[in-house]
Amino acid sequence: MKQASENIVEIKNVSKSFKNVHAVNDISLTVKKGEYLALLGPNGAGKTTLVEMIEGLQHPDSGEILLLNSHWGRHKDFLHRAIGISLQETRFIDKLTVKETLMLFASFYSESSKRVDEIVELTGLQEKTRSYTVNLSGGQRQRLALGIALINKPGILLLDEPTTGLDPASRREIWRILLDLKEREKTTMILTTHYMEEASYLCDKIVIMHKGRILARGKLHELLSGNNSGEIIEFFPDNPEQKxxxxxxPGIRNIEWDEQSGKCKLIINEIVETLPVFMKHTHALGYTLKSLECRKMTLEDLFVEMTGRTFSENE
Ligand SMILES: Nc1ncnc2c1ncn2[C@@H]1O[C@H](COP(=O)(O)OP(=O)(O)OP(=O)(O)O)[C@@H](O)[C@H]1O
Ligand SMILES: [Mg+2]
Incomplete structure (x- = not known):
């Protein structure tokens, strides 16, 4: 299909509600060819609802979604062949082996067993081709799900939390596969995640979602620059009762007390400006500390400052 725009994905003013929950609230965004975009946000942010609308599995109440300048209502068959998806939860047929599962999906797209062999190699499942899917580990299941998403050589990959629950080594294995694809195939990808490290390591652009809306977007360094740039003084006081x-x-932007742990976080403009005065101030008050850390602001700090919530907190 001829492409009139370099945007592979165009989302224009899309909204979706469930009764009184605005799961996705007037979201617009674009993804260019070869770009990896992360939708980052806590539970209930609207990530899955948005991704499932892009996948054509849910329909927006309003707004428009175009993939490769095509619309789910008019070019369904074309789009099914153009995209690869892995859902937040994948169920396989227990009594099919890894190879049989891949063969089944390959048959849907008239792909050959050669493609299945390529996928087995790409996902590192060579040792497991004869294992029943029910016997796979969490990391192997995620790799199989990714393999299925890739079987039709999709130009657009849509992955909903591909590494949630995996140990760091398995997570890195999935990252390796995805970075390999980016380099070799110029695949375009939208991925949802709770992990800031994943978003910043893998993706060109990061979109922070909260309560159905986009709070911030851009490259990592853009998100942590300008009005959002900052530094952190973090400490545990000896006496958590004393605040x-x-x-x-000087230079204080925000103060966060964590009631549970007793930790205090000062978000400031510059450590060199604030720290000496902080030390004098605490000394004069007789306020003693168990520990003290000074560091640059991270994506998580920014997110907590914007929303008052951490990534892992539930609604
Ligand atoms: N089918 C549905 N019926 C009713 N409410 C729904 C439905 N699907 C999603 N919601 C609500 O919409 C909001 C967004 O949910 P969504 O699953 O999109 O969030 P998410 O960002 O993917 O969260 P998580 O990180 O937990 O996967 C939530 O408040 C959720 O309860
Ligand atoms: Mg989700």
């Missing part, structure tokens, strides 16, 4: 007022210190 002095630090708002009088």
């Amino acid at each position: 002095p007022d630090f708002s009088c210190l």
Whole structure:
């Protein structure tokens, strides 16, 4: 199909509600060819709802979604062949082996057993081709799900939390496969994740979602620059009951007390500006610390500052 725009994915003012929940609220975004985009957000942010609308599995209440300048309502068959998807939860047929499962999906797209062999190699499942899917480990299941998503050589890959629950080594294995694809096939991808490290390591662009809306978007360094750039002084006081007022210190942007752990986080403009005054101030108050850490602001700090929530908190 002829492409009139370099945008592979175009989402224009898309909304979707379930009763009184605005799961996706007037979202617009674009993804260019070869770009990897992360939808990052806590539970209930609307990531799955948005991705499933892009996949044609759910329909927007309003707005428009175009993939390769095509519309689910008019070019369903074309789009089914153009995309590869892996859902948040994948169920396989227990009593099919890995190879049989891949052969089954290959047959849907008239792909040959040669393609199945390529997928087995790409996903590192050579040792498991004869194993029943029910006996696979979590990481192997995720790799099989990714293999199925890739079987039709999709130009657009849509992955909903491909590494959730995996140990760091299995997660890195999935990252390796995805980076390999980016380099070799110029695949375009939208991935949802709770992991900031995943978004920043894999993706060109990051979209932070919360309560159905986009809070911030851009490359990692863009997100952590300009008005959002900052540094952090973080400490555990000896006496968590004592909470002095630090708002009088120079360069203070925000103060967060974690009631459970007793930790205090000062978001500031510059450590060199605030730290000496902070030390004098605490000394004068007789306020002693168990530990103190100074560091640059991260994506998680930015997210907590914007929403008052961590990535892993539930609604
Ligand atoms: N089929 C549905 N019926 C009713 N409410 C729904 C339905 N699907 C999603 N929701 C609600 O819409 C909101 C967004 O859900 P969604 O699954 O898109 O979030 P998410 O960002 O994918 O979360 P998670 O990180 O937990 O997967 C939530 O409040 C959820 O309860
Ligand atoms: Mg989800």
